Amino acid sequence: MAGQDILSLDLSSDEFAALRGRQDITMACCDARAIPKRSVTGLPFFAHGRTAFCDAASETEFHLRGKVLIRDAAAKAGWKAQVEVSGEAPSGERWRADVLCEKGERQVAFELQHSGITLARLSERQQRYRESGVGGMWFMRTHERRLREPQTWQRHTPALYITEQHQIPDLDLPLEEVVSRALQDGLILFPSKSSLMRLTVFSHTYYCRYCRKYTAVLARVFLSPLGRPGFSIEIPWDVQGIAQWACGILERNGVSEYPLIQREMYRTGAGSSYGCNRCGKIIFVHQRPRDTADVWREKARQEKIFEQYASSVSGESLALRAITLLSPAENQWFKENVGGRWIPREWLVEI
Incomplete structure (x- = not known):
């Protein structure tokens, strides 16, 4: 022995x-x-x-069982896999992978992170793998809310939330299945410029007393892969430039009823003010939007291209939808300013 x-x-x-x-x-x-x-x-x-x-x-037991599941899934996929493998980056920094998988010249390290870790520390450890020519993927018990939102750093540091029972709830798959797909290029960062997606844009409308027309102020944006409409990336109103990005796509697809403008931060006692996108006059809005995320998620699954519905703010709300393919520039802007989430490639409808 x-x-x-x-x-x-x-x-x-x-x-x-x-x-x-x-x-x-x-x-x-x-x-x-x-x-x-x-x-x-x-x-x-x-x-x-x-x-x-x-x-x-x-x-912990979580680590022990997880490492065995990853190792066995990698072996089944045709990779050589070992637990607790150490290495050194060209900079001299040491690293140790929970499971290191090798096939030909490719190396992929899988990490099970149970304790808390800062995103700065996560990036630092991933950088050591990158310098060593090793791909890295993280399964984390922390940062659940953050991992369910699009993140710009996911391009460089793939990470998914994992339960204590070694399930990946966002993908509805067990750990070993996700590992197998990752090693066979079966995971992709969504949105993808090569696949169709469903875009849903919600906005609140406000009446201009000068020109007697409505201005649409962005509330939230949803992106879903066509093959899995129940899954969505949600983008809040406070991402700078998101209104212009969404409006450009809607106009290109011929479904824009109102030009969208970016929502401003609500000021207590003063509300918010907007320039009417019809006549340019200032519109003062004294209500705080109260539509809940659950209302938006439910309506995002509907099929109508254009929908007006009663809102908890004055006037009506709009839901504008399009089935679209992102241009390279649109995809690049989104990845740099909003980010993405990892999904199974089979959820996409690729062109």
């Missing part, structure tokens, strides 16, 4: 029991003695002996 890598979950009950009392087994992450133990649920694992601080000393 000398020089052999051992994973506790690979051993039978008798094989694991036979290791008790051994003094020559060390941890892969450091030189600490590896002590065979069982968790309160009966899971076999190796605990760190007395040593200096080690990042992996508090490894």
Whole structure:
């Protein structure tokens, strides 16, 4: 057994029991003695002996089971996979992958992040992989809300939220299936310039007493892949430039009823003010928009290209929809200013 890598979950009950009392087994992450133990649920694992601080000393059942699931999924997909593999970037910075997968000249590291981590630290660790020519993908128990929103850094640091039961709820898939798809290029960052998508733009309309016409002020934008209309990226009104971006797409598709303008920050006691996009006069809006996200999500799934509906603010709200293909410039602007989310490629309808 000398020089052999051992994973506790690979051993039978008798094989694991036979290791008790051994003094020559060390941890892969450091030189600490590896002590065979069982968790309160009966899971076999190796605990760190007395040593200096080690990042992996508090490894959980979540990590142990997750690493086995990733390793086995990679092997099934035709990749060589090892757990707890260390390496060094050209800068001299060390890294250690929970699971490192190799096939030909390609290397992909998978990380299971259970404890809290800042986005700056996440980017720093991903940079070490990138410098080493290793792709990196993260499965995280934290930042759930943020990971369900489009992020600009997802282009460089693919990350998905994972449950304690090793499920990826946003994709409705188990961890091993997501790993398999990732290694076979079955995941794609949405939106994609090569696939059709459904764009839904919501706006509130305000009446101009000068020209007696309505001005449409952006409320929210939804993007959905055609193959999975229930999934959507939601873009709030406060992304600068999103109104112009959405308006350009709607006009190109011939479904723009009103020119959209960007919503301004609401000021307590003063409301917001807008220039009418018909006559240029100033319109003062004293109400705060109260439509909930659930209302928007429900209406985003409807099929009408143009829809007016009663809102909790004065006047009416508009829902404008288009099935469209983004131009390279539109896709580039979105990725740089809003971001994207990873989805299975099968959800797309590609051209």
